[in-house]
Amino acid sequence: TSAMAQTTKKFVANYDEAKIPAYELPAALQTQDGDPVETAEQWNDRRAETLRLFEEHVFGIMPEQRNIKVKVVRSDRDYRPGVTRHELDVSILPLDASSDRSPLVVQVLADVPQSDSPAPAILGLNFQGNHTIDNDPRTRIPSSWVRDRRNGSTDGNKAIEAGRGVASTRWPSKMITDRGYAMITVYYGDIDPDFDDGFENGVHGVMPEFIESLPEDHRPGSIAGWAYGLSCVLDAIEQADALNVDATKVGVLGHSRLGKTSLWAGATDPRFAMVISNDSGCGGAALCRRAIGETVARINTSFPHWFNDAYLQYNENESALPIDQHQLIALSAPRAIAVGSATQDEWADPKGEFLAWQAAAPVYELLGMSSDDVKVAEDASMPKKQSVINAGPMQYHLREGKHDLADYDWECYLDLADRTLQTESR
Numbered sequence: 001t002s003a004m005a006q007t008t009k010k011f012v013a014n015y016d017e018a019k020i021p022a023y024e025l026p027a028a029l030q031t032q033d034g035d036p037v038e039t040a041e042q043w044n045d046r047r048a049e050t051l052r053l054f055e056e057h058v059f060g061i062m063p064e065q066r067n068i069k070v071k072v073v074r075s076d077r078d079y080r081p082g083v084t085r086h087e088l089d090v091s092i093l094p095l096d097a098s099s100d101r102s103p104l105v106v107q108v109l110a111d112v113p114q115s116d117s118p119a120p121a122i123l124g125l126n127f128q129g130n131h132t133i134d135n136d137p138r139t140r141i142p143s144s145w146v147r148d149r150r151n152g153s154t155d156g157n158k159a160i161e162a163g164r165g166v167a168s169t170r171w172p173s174k175m176i177t178d179r180g181y182a183m184i185t186v187y188y189g190d191i192d193p194d195f196d197d198g199f200e201n202g203v204h205g206v207m208p209e210f211i212e213s214l215p216e217d218h219r220p221g222s223i224a225g226w227a228y229g230l231s232c233v234l235d236a237i238e239q240a241d242a243l244n245v246d247a248t249k250v251g252v253l254g255h256s257r258l259g260k261t262s263l264w265a266g267a268t269d270p271r272f273a274m275v276i277s278n279d280s281g282c283g284g285a286a287l288c289r290r291a292i293g294e295t296v297a298r299i300n301t302s303f304p305h306w307f308n309d310a311y312l313q314y315n316e317n318e319s320a321l322p323i324d325q326h327q328l329i330a331l332s333a334p335r336a337i338a339v340g341s342a343t344q345d346e347w348a349d350p351k352g353e354f355l356a357w358q359a360a361a362p363v364y365e366l367l368g369m370s371s372d373d374v375k376v377a378e379d380a381s382m383p384k385k386q387s388v389i390n391a392g393p394m395q396y397h398l399r400e401g402k403h404d405l406a407d408y409d410w411e412c413y414l415d416l417a418d419r420t421l422q423t424e425s426r
């Protein structure tokens with residue numbers, strides 16, 4: 001019977017809007033006790049409550065403290081005319097300074113426009129290694145675990161020379177620096193390898209005492225680990241004066257699972273001045289309750305290690321979740337937020353990403369978004385392909401094409417950065 005049960009249980013994604021179950025979204029502006037949230041001060045408490053709900057029911061808990069050391073290991077002035085390429089080592093140290101556990105060393109690559117004033121920046125994790133963003137023969141190749149791509153760009157789970165430049169379309173460094181921004185990237189597997197390792201490796205491995213102190217259901221999955229790593233990199237940006245990057249103007253960007261991660265990094269670390277979700281889908285910007293394309297049950301089956309164990313109770317039970325993903329977006333308020341979708345990315349539910357973005361607008365309004373902008377966000381219907389909705393610090397766009405991070409996406413994000421990060425001082 002168990003074989004039978006398994007065949008009948010095979011997941012078939014629903015893509016039919018007519019089959020979406022009736023649902024009601026949890027109110028972002030109402031406490032769990034049912035009290036209305038009407039002032040910015042009340043939102044502070046509701047924000048803390050919302051953050052806790054995501055920690056306890058979705059992502060798991062990471063420590064508030066971080067302990068890092070940063071070392072610049074390479075500065076290639078005029079890597080391109082007017083641009084310096086730096087490589088840094090960021091060591092994530094045990095929280096207990098007396099511990100003799102080895103730190104985790106994360107390699108950072110930063111292309112920074114040369115200027116008298118520190119540059120604003122976009123920081124994003126990459127999937128395959130810093131060496132894959134272009135053909136620079138000097139960029140270090142990660143020694144941490146990589147996914148076996150079976151296409152010659154890896155040797156089993158090892159990154160190799162042949163991988164140089166294979167992800168270059170996703171990292172248009174010249175476009176970014178020409179517009180005055182630094183592009184900073186880190187291989188996500190340096191922070192935590194993307195497989196279920198029972199908290200052994202990566203950033204979890206630096207803090208076993210902390211993790212063991214948590215209830216089992218609340219232990220952090222990989223998304224929480226990657227987001228914590230992003231905060232450590234932001235610490236390093238703050239500390240490394242030689243980088244000449246303005247840590248108060250750093251946008252955090254991610255695609256897909258790493259877009260889920262950038263939303264969580266923006267939620268947990270208010271120092272990120274701008275938060276960018278590209279095609280983040282289930283567990284990211286897309287509403288869970290629509291259960292269209294990838295669902296909670298499906299993601300918990302394929303990628304259980306991304307989330308905490310409490311999230312498993314919501315398999316085919318989305319309406320029991322105390323939150324939905326509009327509230328994850330709202331945790332970035334009042335900072336700049338960009339949600340990008342792609343027409344052929346049905347697995348990530350573009351419409352669910354749009355509706356979640358829209359449902360976050362009331363929180364932005366409470367925190368000062370103008371009524372004109374609120375109207376733009378709330379009156380908008382799902383935009384046509386290759387178009388953008390701008391409402392104050394909120395941006396949504398729909399690119400034509402498949403699940404990817406493309407030049408058009410970057411253009412939208414840099415436009416939002418121009419509107420929200422730049423100041424007269426530059």
Ligand code: GCU
Pocket residue numbers: 255256257258279280281282294299302347
């Ligand atoms: C899978 C997964 C998605 C994820 C994507 C990615 O498709 O189901 O949730 O966003 O991988 O990270 O590319």
